[in-house]
Amino acid sequence: xxxxxxxxxxxxxxxxxxxxxxxxxxxxxxxxxxxxxxxxxxxxxxxxxxxxxxxxxxxxxxxxxxxxxxxxxxxxxxxxxxxxxxxxxxxxxxxxxxxxxxxxxxxxxxxxxxxxxxxxxxxxxxxxxxxxxxxxxxxxxxxxxxxxxxxxxxxxxxxxxxxxxxxxxxxxxxxxxxxxxxxxxxxxxxxxxxxxxxxxxxxxxxxxxxxxxxxxxxxxxxxxxxxxxxxxxxxxxxxxxxxxxxxxxxxxxxxxxxxxxxxxxxxxxxxxxxxxxxxxxxxxxxxxxxxxxxxxxxxxxxxxxxxxxxxxxxxxxxxxxxxxxxxxxxxxxxxxxxxxxxxxxxxxxxxxxxxxxxxxxxxxxxxxxxxxxxxxxxxxxxxxxxxxxxxxxxxxxxxxxxxxxxxxxxxxxxxxxx
Numbered sequence: 001x002x003x004x005x006x007x008x009x010x011x012x013x014x015x016x017x018x019x020x021x022x023x024x025x026x027x028x029x030x031x032x033x034x035x036x037x038x039x040x041x042x043x044x045x046x047x048x049x050x051x052x053x054x055x056x057x058x059x060x061x062x063x064x065x066x067x068x069x070x071x072x073x074x075x076x077x078x079x080x081x082x083x084x085x086x087x088x089x090x091x092x093x094x095x096x097x098x099x100x101x102x103x104x105x106x107x108x109x110x111x112x113x114x115x116x117x118x119x120x121x122x123x124x125x126x127x128x129x130x131x132x133x134x135x136x137x138x139x140x141x142x143x144x145x146x147x148x149x150x151x152x153x154x155x156x157x158x159x160x161x162x163x164x165x166x167x168x169x170x171x172x173x174x175x176x177x178x179x180x181x182x183x184x185x186x187x188x189x190x191x192x193x194x195x196x197x198x199x200x201x202x203x204x205x206x207x208x209x210x211x212x213x214x215x216x217x218x219x220x221x222x223x224x225x226x227x228x229x230x231x232x233x234x235x236x237x238x239x240x241x242x243x244x245x246x247x248x249x250x251x252x253x254x255x256x257x258x259x260x261x262x263x264x265x266x267x268x269x270x271x272x273x274x275x276x277x278x279x280x281x282x283x284x285x286x287x288x289x290x291x292x293x294x295x296x297x298x299x300x301x302x303x304x305x306x307x308x309x310x311x312x313x314x315x316x317x318x319x320x321x322x323x324x325x326x327x328x329x330x331x332x333x334x335x336x337x338x339x340x341x342x343x344x345x346x347x348x349x350x351x352x353x354x355x356x357x358x359x360x361x362x363x364x365x366x367x368x369x370x371x372x373x374x375x376x377x378x379x380x381x382x383x384x385x386x387x388x389x390x391x392x393x394x395x396x397x398x399x400x401x402x403x404x405x406x407x408x409x410x411x412x413x414x415x416x417x418x
Contacts, residue, residue: 007167007183007184007185007186008163008183008184008186008319009181009182009183009184010154010160010163010181010182010184011154011155011179011180011181011182012152012153012154012160012179012180012181012182013152013153013177013179013180014150014151014152014153014177014178014179014180015130015151015152015153016149016150016151017177017178021148021149021150022178024136024140024148025116025134025148025171025178026113027071027140028071028072028076028116028134028136028137028140028148028171029112029113029114029115029116029171029173030111030113030114031068031071031072031137031140032072032076032080032114032115032116033105033111033112033113033114034068034071034111035063035068035069035071035072035077035080035081036080036083036084036104036105036114037104037105037106037111038063038066038068039059039063039080039081039084040084040102040103040104041104042054042059042062042063043059043084043088046058053088053092055085056081056082056085059081059084059085060078060081063077063081064077067139069137070137070138070139071137071139071140072116072136072137072140073118073119073121073122073135073136073137075117075118075119075120075121075122076116076117076118076119076122076135076137077137079116079117079119080114080117084102087102088101088102112173113173114173115170115171115172115173116134116170116171117168117169117170118134118135118168118169118170118171119167119168120167121135122134122135122169123135123166123169124147125160125166125169127160127161128161129151130151130152130153130154130160131149131150131151131152132149132150132152132169132180133147133148133149133150134147134148134150134169134171135147136148150180152180160182160184162186163182163184163185163186164184164185164186165184165185166182166183166184167183167184167185168182168183169181169182169183170183175254175257175258176254196281196383196384197213197278197279197280197281197389198213198214198280198281198282198283198284198379198382198383199211199212199213199275199278199280199282199283199284199379200212200283200284200285200286200331200375200376200377200378200379200380200381200382201271201283201284201285201286201317201375201378202286202338202339202371202372202374202375202378203285203286203288203310203313203314204222204371205222206221206222206226206357207219207220207221207222207357207371208220208221208222208225208267208313209267209271209313210369210371210372210374210375210398211271211274211275211375212372212375212376212378212379212395213275213278213280213379214376214379214383214386214389214390214391215389215390215391215394216278216391216394216399217369217372217375217376217394217395217398217399218271218274218398218399218400218401219369219371219372219398219399219400219401220267220270220271220400220401220402220403220410221400221402223402223403224263224402224403224405225260225263228256228259228260260309262408263403264309264312264313264316265316266403266408266409266410267313267316267403267410268313268316268317268320269316269320269410270401270409270410271317272317272320272321272324272326274401275321275324275326276324276326280326281326281327282326282327282328282329282382283317283321283326283327283328283329284328284329284331284378284379284381284382285314285317285328285329285330285331285378286330286331286333286338286374286375286378287310287314287330287331287332287333288310288333288334314328314330329381329382331378331381331382333374336377336378336381338374338377338378339370339373339374340352341377342359342361342363342364342366342373343366343368343373343376343377343380343386343390343395344361344364344366344387344390344392345361345363345364345366347361347362347363347364349361349362349363357369357370357371358370359373366392366395367395367396368392368395368396369395369396369398372394372395372396372398373395376390376395399412400412400413401413
């Protein structure tokens, strides 16, 4: 086993979420939103006057003189400005005339609960008693309580006592309650995967993931996500009020978001575990980064693309694979044309996808699941001689792994024997 130092975010719930603690966290979150809005207004003013967007250092120097800056710990205020500057930089780099710059943080007449980041001098952690002190800004200190004392509980599989170092603590509003996110440096045992075995992963909407190991394939249907999307969309529409979304509609959106988050964690965990069991050293995962730019997919198609969280799933696979000592390479799907190209003979032809889910090559007569054909093309991008360990039969008959709502885990679908 090799020792690997990696960054992890450990989520904890508040165990002393009484009124005083909650109201203090509410005040900090409101101040964070207020600072964001003041910084956003400042950018607008400078932008209109000079034609240029002020950089991060200019914003910080100006805002430090404003009262709202001192509502938060200095490093927490800096983090807000850094986040806004980063959002503007990302918007500018898109070079898209239809994209909008970062907006103000307002929800009707109210400001939302912004995340507050506490860096090294903004928190004090006591892992023995599961407590953390979060610093208030100078304006919010009331003499006897210069900090918020939060008691926390982590999940059964996580423990802050074993982390190398906690770099940041974030107070995060999750739908209807506060939770704490601890950004840590964690030392883990990573398997030394010196072998040359590879895996290719194709991500999609109907099948959330298709995985090819060359001599074996796995298919992960997206039924659970589609069922949730259908159900909660109806709940939203049926409860929409005249003045905007009703409380029940908002609940439906939040519930859907939580379920999707859990699904993606469970799916990525199972994918990486399956790769580890097969001693995979390198994963090639398709990155459809231009998929939303290619064309207009219609109202329903665009909605499904908007809901497709492929960036999140790739990120989950990457950090979970890192813990196992497995490297991950992103493959540009558009550049390699993985969906149109036959993985056996290399012929590129749109007509080979004869129907949904079926790929038939007229040149070499390969019959395969279309998503697995794409996954095998991904694998070929990181495999010197992919044909040497390829079994074409498994491309048409994958092992299916389903997300079980009753357990919240992914498991193999049992074959029915008649």
